[in-house]
Amino acid sequence: MDTVLSGLATGFAVALDPFNLMLVLVGCFFGTLIGALPGLGPINGVAILLPIAYSLGFPPESALILLAGIYYGAEYGGRISSILLNVPGDAGAVMTTLDGNPLARAGQAGRALSLSAVASFVGGTFAVILMSLFAPALAGFAVTFGPADYVALMVFAFASLASLVGKSTVKTLLGATIGLMMATIGIDANTGVPRYTFGIPDILAGIDFLIVVVGLFGMAELLTLVEHQARGTLKSLPVDKSFVRMADLAATKWTILRSSLIGFFIGILPGTGASVASAVAYGTEKRISDKDGTFGHGDVRGLAAPEAANNAAAGGAMVPMLTLGIPGSGTTAILLGALLMFNIQPGPMMFAQRPEVAWGLVASMYIGNVALLIINLPLVGLFARMLTIPQHYLTPLIAILAFIGIYTIVGNPHDLFMITGLGIFGWFLRKLDFSLAPVILGFVLGGLFEDNLRRALSISGGDWSILVAHWKSVLLYGLALLVVILPAWLGRRARAQARREAAAR
Amino acid sequence: MANRIFAAVLLVVTLGYAVIAFTTIKAPFQYDPLGPESWPRILSAVAILCLLFILWKPDADGLDVTRRVWFRLTAAVVLLFGYAELYEPLGFILSTILFGTILSAMLGAQKLRALGFGVASGVAGYLLCVTLMDLNLPEGALFEPLFETSQQGES
Known part of the structure; x- marks a missing residue:
């Protein structure tokens, strides 16, 4: 407990620095803006703005605070387009459309927006509190992990990714493998042997992380926007004067708490972020409270559940990223890459070695949550107006921002071709139902995975049995197996039950 | 398929x-x-x-992209490559004006407004990034001699 309190004191000293405080606010504001724009989710927003944040030359903790603010704000903002347009800003906000949009259509847009802001606030704050309690303990435990345990941890991460993310397990696995393969390009750090560089000097040090991120997320998103352009203009519902009532809060307080808890723990699972969390929370809430069948027709509980969950998951996803160095979602994978660019190795040692970064980030999330609530309640009308920005201006703007970001880092126009090429590749992947998060997770974790495997085998002198020599790794392999089998088994059971019900009818 | x-x-x-x-x-x-x-x-x-x-065992079938959408996607990709190609020779301002105007017009903006958007993003983007945030953007190989002569004239 002492470490937590003194850590938080360090953190708040960093986060309350006027400059960092301003960055939190700026990050939250722009994050909400990006999240509110239909189609642009947190992951694209962070991807497009990361290079610019990097080249501004801030100290690492400030840059990270800014990025986390954007990430956080975007998770908040995603609900605005879900409620007003019935178009989710990102995968995590899909469930919000189910009850949020009916409320807005019933002329209660203001009430829906303010209630969801409160739910988001509670979910987010809940997650940060749990995180500041759990993270140091988890980091303390993770210090005892050897290379073989890390290999097991990676296997677990990819297993939970493959079974919980995306439509097809094989495609998710392939996506992660593509990412891992991309990470092998460049000079091998252990032996100095160049791999897959084909004598091109630009990629001797490996494909730059920023190029992969901006290409796969920013540019691929742009092509998707171009593709969808013809499908008609979006019509935004007006924001009215209605506001959240005490009765709503009373009706949803248990919903919000339950969903926050669900969201946080699902967020912790490696690879599963806000989208899975909000879906599970909505499903659970529907099963528990939907007695009159009002869910899906503008039930406040159905609105509060996914919103609390996806913001709690955003906080939960930070836990494995900060303590183990293994990100819990695509967006935290990008934040992890950002840390690596600042030469900070996230992982158990970070809380001890760079407390100002680790705790500064945690403290900035407390502040960010409050700031978001304050920004969101009165300014929601402004954000709602952003929804009416025509897509034909937004699309070129993404390209312009991406180009500025990439060019200002190295000043090499070849990188601009690289991001466009990767964007085309990413568009095809998305079009064919691959999700992109596994690719980026594989790319970020590739080096760590290989290093630990090789280190483990060096210790054992080439004996593969070291990988299962310790109870920790065996436990993790067991969990990996469980996380693959359990959803498949539950799915089969649900299908069998549905068939029985259909037969009974 | x-x-x-x-x-x-x-x-x-x-x-x-x-x-x-x-x-x-x-x-x-x-x-x-x-x-x-x-x-x-x-x-x-x-x-x-x-x-x-x-x-x-492939799961999804087609790409569900009509020929018109293919055409527009190809055009967008060509524009992006062109933008990348001209980024340094023309400089940020001019290449962004061209790119912003053409792409937004192609996506359905009115011609004058598209031009306004292109000029605004080119000029404002340059001022914001170079003057305010001190980032490095290409001023354009075509204009460099111009800049140099004007600087020489001043000194």
């Missing part, structure tokens, strides 16, 4: 990756039991298995 084609292309790339992993990559001196070649070999094996599975 699209799935199969995509998987087949990826398979060819992966086979190339595997061939290199199994033949070319070698450390002159073995430092650790695995060396630089084992990891790519494992990865290529996993990827090939996944790809064969997709080839055997």
Whole structure:
């Protein structure tokens, strides 16, 4: 407990620095803006703005605070387009459309927006509190992990990714493998042997992380926007004067708490972020409270559940990223890459070695949550107006921002071709139902995975049995197996039950 | 069908990756039991298995993209490559004005407004990034002589 309190004191000293405080606010504001724009989710927003944040030359903790603010704000903002347009800003906000949009259509847009802001606030704050309690303990435990345990941890991460993310397990696995393969390009750090560089000097040090991120997320998103352009203009519902009532809060307080808890723990699972969390929370809430069948027709509980969950998951996803160095979602994978660019190795040692970064980030999330609530309640009308920005201006703007970001880092126009090429590749992947998060997770974790495997085998002198020599790794392999089998088994059971019900009818 | 084609292309790339992993990559001196070649070999094996599975049992069918959308996507890609090509020679301001105007007009903005958007993003973007945030953007090879002469004239 002492470490937590003194850590938080360090953190708040960093986060309350006027400059960092301003960055939190700026990050939250722009994050909400990006999240509110239909189609642009947190992951694209962070991807497009990361290079610019990097080249501004801030100290690492400030840059990270800014990025986390954007990430956080975007998770908040995603609900605005879900409620007003019935178009989710990102995968995590899909469930919000189910009850949020009916409320807005019933002329209660203001009430829906303010209630969801409160739910988001509670979910987010809940997650940060749990995180500041759990993270140091988890980091303390993770210090005892050897290379073989890390290999097991990676296997677990990819297993939970493959079974919980995306439509097809094989495609998710392939996506992660593509990412891992991309990470092998460049000079091998252990032996100095160049791999897959084909004598091109630009990629001797490996494909730059920023190029992969901006290409796969920013540019691929742009092509998707171009593709969808013809499908008609979006019509935004007006924001009215209605506001959240005490009765709503009373009706949803248990919903919000339950969903926050669900969201946080699902967020912790490696690879599963806000989208899975909000879906599970909505499903659970529907099963528990939907007695009159009002869910899906503008039930406040159905609105509060996914919103609390996806913001709690955003906080939960930070836990494995900060303590183990293994990100819990695509967006935290990008934040992890950002840390690596600042030469900070996230992982158990970070809380001890760079407390100002680790705790500064945690403290900035407390502040960010409050700031978001304050920004969101009165300014929601402004954000709602952003929804009416025509897509034909937004699309070129993404390209312009991406180009500025990439060019200002190295000043090499070849990188601009690289991001466009990767964007085309990413568009095809998305079009064919691959999700992109596994690719980026594989790319970020590739080096760590290989290093630990090789280190483990060096210790054992080439004996593969070291990988299962310790109870920790065996436990993790067991969990990996469980996380693959359990959803498949539950799915089969649900299908069998549905068939029985259909037969009974 | 699209799935199969995509998987087949990826398979060819992966086979190339595997061939290199199994033949070319070698450390002159073995430092650790695995060396630089084992990891790519494992990865290529996993990827090939996944790809064969997709080839055997593809899930989605078509891409659901009409010819008009294909045309527009190709145009957008060509524009992006053109933008990248002209980024340094024309400089940020001019290339962004061109790119912003053409793409927004192509996506359905009125011509005058598209021009306004292009000019605004080019000029404002340059001022914001270079003056305010001190970032490095190309001023354009075409204009460099101009800048230099004007600076010489001043000094």
